[in-house]
Amino acid sequence: MALCIKGKSTLFSLQGTMIIQNLISVLSEEGQWKFPHEFNPENFLNEHGEFVKSEAFMPFSTGHRMCLGEGLARMELFLIMVTLLRKFNFIWPEDAGEPDFTPVYGATLTPKSYFMKVQLRSKQ
Numbered sequence: 001m002a003l004c005i006k007g008k009s010t011l012f013s014l015q016g017t018m019i020i021q022n023l024i025s026v027l028s029e030e031g032q033w034k035f036p037h038e039f040n041p042e043n044f045l046n047e048h049g050e051f052v053k054s055e056a057f058m059p060f061s062t063g064h065r066m067c068l069g070e071g072l073a074r075m076e077l078f079l080i081m082v083t084l085l086r087k088f089n090f091i092w093p094e095d096a097g098e099p100d101f102t103p104v105y106g107a108t109l110t111p112k113s114y115f116m117k118v119q120l121r122s123k124q
């Protein structure tokens with residue numbers, strides 16, 4: 001509910017009201033991203049091609065109720081990704097055409113299903 005007194009508005013909620021923030025909206029916020037409506041890794045790179053952490057990227061939310069498992073989740077994701085990339089080559093099949101980045105809506109946004117060639121890397 002919003003209360004508006006002499007042009008100043010204040011938001012308030014009734015006690016016990018469940019509030020769920022829309023974390024997806026910030027991911028397509030114009031002014032925050034180079035390509036706000038595209039899956040494009042360049043959204044995370046500066047003009048020198050270096051990684052820049054954007055304040056608008058908050059998959060673990062923010063504030064008092066933000067994810068308690070962020071540190072663990074980041075560590076697990078890092079270990080899983082690094083292990084897979086060290087052991088395998090991931091190859092986009094030549095006959096697969098351009099990747100389709102149209103998101104599939106669900107509990108999370110996911111890419112469409114696709115096939116990929118996975119090759120064991122030779123041991124050095």
Ligand code: HEM
Pocket residue numbers: 059060061062064065066067068069070072073
């Ligand atoms: C990629 C993995 C994960 C993502 C993207 C994620 C994301 C989130 C988000 C968006 C919230 C809601 C925060 C809010 O209400 O503002 C949340 C809450 C929470 N997450 Fe995660 N999470 C992940 C993994 C984990 C893991 C591994 C754990 C524990 C081992 C965990 C424990 C929790 C807990 C306990 C809360 C509730 C915090 C509260 O309400 O005070 N999460 N998470």
